[in-house]
Amino acid sequence: MDIITSVAALRERLQREPNNVFVPTMGNLHDGHIQLLRLAKQRAACTVMSIFVNRLQFGPKEDFDRYPRTMQADSERLRDIGVTVLFAPGENEIYPEPQTFVVEPSDLQHILEGAFRPGHFRGVATVVLKLFNMVAPHAAIFGKKDYQQYVVLRDMVRQLALPVEIIPAETVRAADGLALSSRNAYLSPAERTEAPRLYRVLREVRESLLAGERDYAMLEARARAGFGDKWMVDYVAIRRQADLQPPGSGDRQLVVLCAAKLGRPRLIDNLEVTLEA
Numbered sequence: 001m002d003i004i005t006s007v008a009a010l011r012e013r014l015q016r017e018p019n020n021v022f023v024p025t026m027g028n029l030h031d032g033h034i035q036l037l038r039l040a041k042q043r044a045a046c047t048v049m050s051i052f053v054n055r056l057q058f059g060p061k062e063d064f065d066r067y068p069r070t071m072q073a074d075s076e077r078l079r080d081i082g083v084t085v086l087f088a089p090g091e092n093e094i095y096p097e098p099q100t101f102v103v104e105p106s107d108l109q110h111i112l113e114g115a116f117r118p119g120h121f122r123g124v125a126t127v128v129l130k131l132f133n134m135v136a137p138h139a140a141i142f143g144k145k146d147y148q149q150y151v152v153l154r155d156m157v158r159q160l161a162l163p164v165e166i167i168p169a170e171t172v173r174a175a176d177g178l179a180l181s182s183r184n185a186y187l188s189p190a191e192r193t194e195a196p197r198l199y200r201v202l203r204e205v206r207e208s209l210l211a212g213e214r215d216y217a218m219l220e221a222r223a224r225a226g227f228g229d230k231w232m233v234d235y236v237a238i239r240r241q242a243d244l245q246p247p248g249s250g251d252r253q254l255v256v257l258c259a260a261k262l263g264r265p266r267l268i269d270n271l272e273v274t275l276e277a
Contacts, residue, residue, distance in 0.1 A: 001079045003086045007134050010087050014136065020046035020084070022137035022164075024128060027051035028068040029077055032172035032180035036141045037081055039169055048135050049078060050087040052094060056102075057123030068185060087135065094130060102126045105152050108244060112257060113148050113268070116234050121152050128153055132164055139165040143172070145179045147257060147270045151244055171269070173199070179269045186265040194230055195262055201226045202271045205238065205256045209273050216247065227260060234259040234266075241272060252277060 004010045014020060021040040025033055033049075040047040051074060058064035071088065078086055103125035108114070114121055132140070142150045154166045172180045177199035178192075187195055205223050213219060216238045223236040239245060241253040257270040 001075075001083050001086055003075060003088060005087075005089055006093055007089070010085070010134055011136075013085060014046070014048070017046040017084075019044050019138040020048050020135065022131070022135045022140040023047070023049045024131050024140065024142075025049060025051055026053045026067065026182070027074050028070050028182040028185070029074045030172075030180045030182060030184075032143055032145065034077070034081060035172045036143060036169050037078070037083060039141050039167065040139075041082065043139060043167075046084045047082075048085045048087060048137065049083050050089075050131055050135070052087075052089055052127070052131075054094075054123060054127040055091065056095075056099060056127055057120050059117055059119065062117070068182060087131075094127065099126060103129050103156060106155065108148070108152055108155070112235060112237060112239075112244065113259065116259065121149070124149055125152060125156050129156065129160075129162075132162060137164055139167055141167045141169050143169050144272075145171040145181065145269065147255060148244060177203075179267075181267070183265050183267070186263075188263065191263050191265065195267060197227060197231070198258060198260060198262075198267055198269050201236070202256050202258055202269060205236070206271050206273045209238070209254065209256075209275060214249075223256075223258070230262065232261040234261070251275075 002013055004013060021044040023036045023040055037047060053067050055064055075086060102122055105121050105125050109121035142153060144150060150168050157164050157166050176196040178196045201223050205219055208219055220236045220238060224233045227233050236258045238254055238256050240247050240251050241255045247254055252275045254273045255270050259268045
């Protein structure tokens with residue numbers, strides 16, 4: 001595995017590769033990231049992972065400074081799995097000057113996660129576009145746990161005519177259903193025991209939809225009430241998979257999305273639902 005920290009060296013190294021599959025991350029790797037890499041290795045001989053904690057996507061009161069940075073452990077794990085290139089740039093390499101040109105996503109950036117994290121998707125889209133220009137991948141893999149992020153980046157690639165295939169990967173879960181996330185490390189032992197409730201609530205909504213219930217507002221309200229007093233729920237929303245807008249009577253491809261705080265950590269998750277015609 002080559003560990004590269006500069007854009008110039010990255011481009012020189014990748015000139016030798018006919019194509020590559022790219023997995024961008026912020027590090028602190030878990031089994032969900034490793035699953036993304038396994039999918040990448042199935043698609044190309046050259047796999048590239050980036051580790052970069054992107055200040056641009058963090059709000060002023062969010063955890064940029066506290067975000068876990070575990071480069072040594074991450075690089076050892078990636079070497080074991082056989083990654084071709086690890087791109088681990090410093091902040092000055094990605095942002096050598098103030099980033100005054102940014103990617104401004106559609107109004108999709110202002111709903112759901114965007115309503116609680118203003119500017120987040122602008123920061124995500126901007127850094128991913130920069131990374132695409134640096135890595136020049138023919139495909140990139142993103143986990144569905146960050147469903148809204150996947151939709152934003154999929155639409156960015158389509159509308160800007162980027163020569164990159166966006167490949168969604170299914171959410172990887174612990175045995176009790178909790179979606180794997182770097183922020184799970186913030187959970188206390190008691191919170192970790194409680195955390196799978198989020199997945200159970202989503203499953204209950206999905207089962208109600210599959211059973212024929214169509215009062216979406218009622219289902220969302222019932223789901224919020226199902227969390228109990230240990231949680232602070234930001235949203236439970238039933239939306240169309242295609243554009244994350246509220247579904248109409250004829251929509252069949254839905255997704256149930258949720259974000260809630262359990263103590264300090266804020267957890268997000270979702271489940272796709274396909275209704276019968």
